[in-house]
Amino acid sequence: MTEQAPLLRLENITRNFGAIEALRGVSFDIARGEVVALLGDNGAGKSTLVKIISGGLEATSGRMLFDGEEKKFNSPAEAKAAGIETVYQDLSLCTNVDVVANFFMGREIVKRYFGVPVLQEGAMYAAVEKALANAGTRIPSLRTNVEHLSGGQRQAIELNRFVHWGGKLVLLDEPFAALGVEQTRRGLDMIKRVARQGIGVVIITHIMAQAFQVADRMVVIRQGKVAGDVARDQTTPDEVIRMITGEATIGRAGEARAQA
Amino acid sequence: MISPRQRALVEFVLDNLVWFILAIVLVIFSATIPNFFQTGIFVNIIEQSTFVGVMAIGLAIVVIAGHMDLSVESVAGLTAMITGILFCARGIGMGITLTPEWLVLPVSLIIALLAGSVIGGINGWLVVRLRMNAFIVTLASYIYVRGMVDAISGGRSAQDLAPALRFIGIQTLAGIPLIAWIAVLCFAIFTFIMARTPFGRHVTMIGGNPVAAFRAGIKVDRLVLIAFILAGAIAGLAGWLLAIRTSGATANLGIGMLFRAFAAVVIGGVSLKGGIGQLPGVYAGVLLLSSIQTAMNVMALPVHYTQMILGGMVLAAVLLDTVKLQIRQKLA
Numbered sequence: 256m257t258e259q260a261p262l263l264r265l266e267n268i269t270r271n272f273g274a275i276e277a278l279r280g281v282s283f284d285i286a287r288g289e290v291v292a293l294l295g296d297n298g299a300g301k302s303t304l305v306k307i308i309s310g311g312l313e314a315t316s317g318r319m320l321f322d323g324e325e326k327k328f329n330s331p332a333e334a335k336a337a338g339i340e341t342v343y344q345d346l347s348l349c350t351n352v353d354v355v356a357n358f359f360m361g362r363e364i365v366k367r368y369f370g371v372p373v374l375q376e377g378a379m380y381a382a383v384e385k386a387l388a389n390a391g392t393r394i395p396s397l398r399t400n401v402e403h404l405s406g407g408q409r410q411a412i413e414l415n416r417f418v419h420w421g422g423k424l425v426l427l428d429e430p431f432a433a434l435g436v437e438q439t440r441r442g443l444d445m446i447k448r449v450a451r452q453g454i455g456v457v458i459i460t461h462i463m464a465q466a467f468q469v470a471d472r473m474v475v476i477r478q479g480k481v482a483g484d485v486a487r488d489q490t491t492p493d494e495v496i497r498m499i500t501g502e503a504t505i506g507r508a509g510e511a512r513a514q515a
Numbered sequence: 516m517i518s519p520r521q522r523a524l525v526e527f528v529l530d531n532l533v534w535f536i537l538a539i540v541l542v543i544f545s546a547t548i549p550n551f552f553q554t555g556i557f558v559n560i561i562e563q564s565t566f567v568g569v570m571a572i573g574l575a576i577v578v579i580a581g582h583m584d585l586s587v588e589s590v591a592g593l594t595a596m597i598t599g600i601l602f603c604a605r606g607i608g609m610g611i612t613l614t615p616e617w618l619v620l621p622v623s624l625i626i627a628l629l630a631g632s633v634i635g636g637i638n639g640w641l642v643v644r645l646r647m648n649a650f651i652v653t654l655a656s657y658i659y660v661r662g663m664v665d666a667i668s669g670g671r672s673a674q675d676l677a678p679a680l681r682f683i684g685i686q687t688l689a690g691i692p693l694i695a696w697i698a699v700l701c702f703a704i705f706t707f708i709m710a711r712t713p714f715g716r717h718v719t720m721i722g723g724n725p726v727a728a729f730r731a732g733i734k735v736d737r738l739v740l741i742a743f744i745l746a747g748a749i750a751g752l753a754g755w756l757l758a759i760r761t762s763g764a765t766a767n768l769g770i771g772m773l774f775r776a777f778a779a780v781v782i783g784g785v786s787l788k789g790g791i792g793q794l795p796g797v798y799a800g801v802l803l804l805s806s807i808q809t810a811m812n813v814m815a816l817p818v819h820y821t822q823m824i825l826g827g828m829v830l831a832a833v834l835l836d837t838v839k840l841q842i843r844q845k846l847a
């Protein structure tokens with residue numbers, strides 16, 4: 256854990272859609288091993304911001320430093336190669352193929368025979384088995400199509416896959432929208448486990464209780480700006496809600512307040 | 516909840532349902548229809564399955580990728596006509612000869628594959644680049660490509676194909692016509708490609724969830740385009756085989772085959788929703804359709820009955836697809 260550079264630093268990120276200013280200068284840091292909850296009302300600019308971080312959109316202006324270096328991702332693939340990935344509910348898995356195929360989606364192990372790439376199912380199976388065992392995730396059969404697995408198991412596959420492929424910063428968009436109580440609890444545990452490995456986690460959620468259960472910090476976006484950036488133990492759900500609705504603005508070291 | 520083993524068994528049956536149906540149908544026909552159970556009949560079934568079978572491979576790949584290709588029949592008609600016009604000696608044939616004579620074989624094949632690829636490429640480009648609906652795009656090419664056949668032939672036919680080509684149409688291997696072996700070989704090759712190569716895996720994933728595939732760095736647009744080009748090329752091959760089999764081409768050659776290829780794909784267990792299906796099942800579907808057709812021929816049923824029964828079978832196949840999806844969902 257180096258202290259000098261945060262995992263990700265956003266400096267004055269703006270984004271315009273025609274005349275509409277979706278983001279009007281967003282700045283904040285994410286440290287290694289930190290879980291940040293990104294909060295805000297619908298249309299506050301959360302998804303725009305997430306897309307910019309993960310390469311789905313380009314910022315109109317502003318700088319993004321990842322691992323201490325200025326980065327600009329022109330596509331999700333580039334962001335992914337650098338170690339940033341968004342896990343959207345049900346958008347990251349192909350449910351019509353098995354666990355192994357999903358784990359290796361787009362990065363299959365192949366061996367060339369006469370120039371023809373052939374899938375190495377055995378090697379891939381072994382790798383997935385090992386990765387899931389290391390993470391303490393249990394899935395009955397890796398040959399089951401993902402459509403037969405529960406929401407929690409799917410999320411476990413997504414997160415383990417991310418860690419396995421050298422991910423450094425994961426963005427989770429409403430990760431528990433479709434999960435039951437027990438599955439949500441396990442999902443939250445898993446996020447903490449992932450963060451303990453030094454991975455930065457951004458979770459976007461509307462549910463205050465979940466944010467307070469798992470996040471180290473709350474970042475509130477309101478009308479395209481950071482309306483609040485506070486450590487979990489220095490705030491309350493009520494206060495965060497007031498930041499979301501614009502009744503209160505509290506920034507770390509007063510930065511956000513000065514901007515607002 | 517059911518145990519994983521039971522589920523695996525049910526899945527196995529669902530995946531290979533068409534083979535079971537084929538076996539049962541053949542047993543019933545053999546037992547009940549006089550003169551059905553003989554080698555010649557079975558060879559005939561396999562031979563009949565050649566053209567529709569080859570065509571169905573490309574169609575199946577596109578459907579597995581989550582799209583549709585209605586143009587395969589017309590593409591086959593076009594490449595048959597091109598082969599006929601270039602290498603037939605009579606009718607509208609130009610009677611081109613090459614030296615050495617056997618060169619006509621690879622040259623005509625490459626022309627047919629290329630012509631098919633071009634149509635497939637246009638289909639794919641419209642679907643991928645202009646985001647047009649594949650059903651509409653390929654319905655249009657189904658019509659205009661048949662129009663091209665009429666245009667280049669003037670409605671007339673070409674006969675008397677170059678002997679080097681006709682040779683393939685007459686040869687048999689182990690009692691089965693060579694062209695039927697070509698179809699079997701195509702199924703073997705493309706089954707391998709779909710099941711064991713990254714291309715096949717990615718196409719299947721795209722059919723299941725194109726967004727996830729895209730997000731995983733899979734070049735979705737490129738692969739969909741390739742799938743359409745492949746379907747065109749394979750349909751081109753089917754047309755080439757048709758020309759060889761009939762030693763020429765007529766303007767209406769291949770008409771009606773789309774519908775049988777489509778039926779075979781659905782009967783063979785390829786889901787129209789995309790992402791589900793295996794090519795061996797499609798071949799079984801083609802064999803099943805040919806078996807029924809042959810049985811009706813043996814029983815000397817009038818042609819309009821054939822049409823009604825085949826139409827009913829397509830409905831039954833789509834219904835089966837729905838039922839299978841429901842069973843799978845219950846299993847989940």
